Amino acid sequence: MSETKKETKEVVSIDEIMSKLSLEDQTSMKKLLYGSNYEPLELPETVMNFAKKMQFEIGSYRIISTPEQVRKARVVRMAALQTKLPLPTTAPVIEMRAAIWKRAEEAIELAAKAKVNIFCLQELWTMPYFFCTREKQPWCEFAEPAENGPTTKFLQVLARKNNMVIVSPILERDEVHSDVIWNTAVVIDNHGDVLGKHRKNHIPRNEDFNESTYYFEGNTGHEVFETEFGKIAINICYGRHHVLNWLMYGLNGAELVFNPSVEAGDFSEVIWPIEPRCAAAANSYFTCAINRVGTEVYPNEFTSGDGKPAHKDFGHCYGSTYLTAPDGTRTPALSRVNEGLLITEFDLNMCRQVKDFWCFQMDRRLEMYAERLTKATKVDYVPQIVRK
Template identity: 30%
Template structure:
């Protein structure tokens, strides 16, 4: 029964400070028995996508590169799996919002590039990120088969389904989501409820655990709402963090119970794959 740790942290403008802070949190989580340790989205930086600024491309790192290599050393030293998310420079003019998975022996199992890229006031991600081209992936780690998706991906049931169909037992969503001041009073709680509910729905529909790691704190006009959580395969939230506090949130993942659950709720068996061809259409007139 692996223990998973969600690192809900705030961020500052200097990447090195965020990297050191996160390393300290990884070490603390491992010392408390965590075997899978997950960061928030873009953990090395503040959420810089609030404006369009070409200087922000300097924040990107190569993968593999110094950050991933450090995580490989850490994972091997501590015997843990690390799932982290950062800003990838693939080439000049070609950047991704990416995640990487490092196994407990220090091997880099691979990367996932965020597929769904939002564009909203305060979330100018299409300016910075090329849509992912890795496809949906599941990584076979020492402590379970993990699927990684990133933030805006979490609203799309197709992404969760395809990742689960690759064999994922745990869907992990590094996230950076929050309230804008002009919306919070009227829509704030509804926005949070929708975010949590849709992901719990993915847990039910795919008989998976779902893990969402959000940042906390206020950056510019955005108040990140924290509330990182873990849902079991019934869609029950078994662990949740507060809004405005940094926290290492832990939960135990019962993979034996998941196996038993999938045997009596056989959603994959009963899918009518012969009837789904229109799902690849943009809209059905």
């Protein structure tokens, strides 16, 4: 694979560059870039040694919040996994899936040692991001039923064993309904039961993101899953760009919204640190943006609709997995190049604390916007333009 050569050119992370500054300058800069309400989360040496052995970069942080008088703190630990393909894309489907499962199992074991309660995998975590190729086979063979497919069964065992909620974004094949394919996140609770599934609400139609060739806009709404470790939701990948998508999860009571994604390219990276963070602040909940790393190289040439010659790789997936708190504070990201696990600890009570502080949920004039949006979607809507 040409991968190794490519990766060496990539910048590791903003934090790696910042580490060259004086401690004072680093502190000032981090405060401006990330906010003040986070601190390192110390993990036991055994955990760190295991991470090192398994070659997972660890980012571990605690979001700082205030105890309340009436409510008990609801502290949870969340982990988000950032990995690359373990095999070339030419590997047979079952071998690829098995190798990816193995890596996830290692990461879940690591998270369990770190006492993690909620674990989220990447978008379409069992497979290459083959949509760039626009080819149907063998790729569609990665699709599997959400409720009782092999990947769900595999994770149910790990969820039960580790008392861990696991969010598993896969390519779903709905065998009960005409073999329709969906981009779906399966939520498995800490007892190993499938709590439900959520289908991606917004499907991209640009560059290498040819997903609209494979599946349609989700029909499951904006479910919030009530787990023993808080109310979670999943805004899959491209739904990140749509503020109303984020808003509906908030209106349904989400406290933590995952954004499992596959992202490569400058045009995407420039807004990667912005959108999920803005959503956290706008809706007073936690968000976690998760991306894979590495360059996926495909057997056959494809074009990217950008006037450039045909090529075989999807570009560098830039990782940079990070979490944002409801007050807009964010953690540093995992690197742009390494496999890793982001582990964060926070008190879910912070959501309501921030709501009580800012009051966005009260001063946003939702009735007015419901009415105006309804008007604005009519074919004969006349925009409010002031002319001389």
